[in-house]
Amino acid sequence: MKFLNKTFLVTGATSGMGKAIAQAFAREGANLILSGRNEKAGADLVNEIGSNAFFLKGDVSNQSYNQELVDLTIKKFGQLDGISANAGILGLGSITSLKTEDWLQTIDVNLNSVFYLLKAALPELEKRPSASVTINSSIAAFKTFPNHPAYCASKAGLVALSKQAAVDYGPSVRINCICPGPVDTPLIHDSAAAFPNPEKAVEEAGKNTLIQRLGTPQDIANLVLFLASDEASWITGSVYTIDGGVMAKR
Numbered sequence: 001m002k003f004l005n006k007t008f009l010v011t012g013a014t015s016g017m018g019k020a021i022a023q024a025f026a027r028e029g030a031n032l033i034l035s036g037r038n039e040k041a042g043a044d045l046v047n048e049i050g051s052n053a054f055f056l057k058g059d060v061s062n063q064s065y066n067q068e069l070v071d072l073t074i075k076k077f078g079q080l081d082g083i084s085a086n087a088g089i090l091g092l093g094s095i096t097s098l099k100t101e102d103w104l105q106t107i108d109v110n111l112n113s114v115f116y117l118l119k120a121a122l123p124e125l126e127k128r129p130s131a132s133v134t135i136n137s138s139i140a141a142f143k144t145f146p147n148h149p150a151y152c153a154s155k156a157g158l159v160a161l162s163k164q165a166a167v168d169y170g171p172s173v174r175i176n177c178i179c180p181g182p183v184d185t186p187l188i189h190d191s192a193a194a195f196p197n198p199e200k201a202v203e204e205a206g207k208n209t210l211i212q213r214l215g216t217p218q219d220i221a222n223l224v225l226f227l228a229s230d231e232a233s234w235i236t237g238s239v240y241t242i243d244g245g246v247m248a249k250r
């Protein structure tokens with residue numbers, strides 16, 4: 001029960017990594033505010049976790065929704081100790097084929113949303129003795145993928161934003177960035193659609209890692225919980241690849 005009497009806000013909580021992170025925080029006794037777009041999945045997760053979790057449906061690219069998430073956190077629990085920001089979309093398409101509105105939407109959901117959330121949450125986080133934020137970027141911040149220009153650009157932006165935020169809000173708030181490689185969630189199957197043979201692309205993405213398998217959402221939750229814990233009290237402004245070793249091959 002590492003996070004008893006602590007409150008965390010998790011975005012992208014109804015699916016994939018965000019869901020595994022929310023479940024892992026819950027097992028460690030945390031109070032939770034869960035963000036997502038799917039009402040039913042949110043309600044199911046709250047039922048599973050119990051009375052110390054609340055779900056608020058909304059679109060993270062909407063600035064006022066981010067303020068509502070923070071307001072709900074303070075209303076329900078009186079404090080905010082940490083954030084795990086996971087909401088993300090792919091915005092697939094080459095620069096010439098991608099519609100400008102799809103480019104803008106991808107930057108809004110993946111990057112601008114984190115600015116909005118930090119803007120709303122930092123004043124509350126700064127009141128807490130050991131607050132932390134973990135931002136979910138991607139190895140796409142450092143390497144290319146076919147037809148992923150908006151995704152790669154937004155993820156690179158998150159790396160820069162998290163380092164800048166760590167500098168500006170340390171020492172009171174620790175802010176770190178994680179860059180997962182291929183993890184078995186719905187998103188990787190959507191991402192594979194950009195490759196000529198999608199099923200093979202997913203299979204090969206796993207085989208291509210040094211560990212020779214896709215990551216699991218639990219692999220990512222393990223790192224996020226460590227970074228949120230007091231065991232990581234000297235870690236801030238850092239960027240962690242968690243990718244089965246795939247970036248070491250480049």
Ligand SMILES: NC(=O)c1ccc[n+]([C@@H]2O[C@H](COP(=O)([O-])OP(=O)(O)OC[C@H]3O[C@@H](n4cnc5c(N)ncnc54)[C@H](O)[C@@H]3O)[C@@H](O)[C@H]2O)c1
Nearest residue numbers: 012015016017059060086087088138180182183185187188
């Ligand atoms: N799966 C991978 O291989 C991989 C690798 C590196 C990074 N990531 C990143 O990990 C994060 C989690 O993705 P995942 O793989 O678990 O995929 P996922 O599709 O299972 O989860 C994405 C989550 O983001 C939420 N979301 C999307 N748009 C939203 C919006 N406008 N408002 C609110 N919520 C929204 C979805 O509802 C969903 O809960 C994403 O930021 C993704 O870019 C994924």
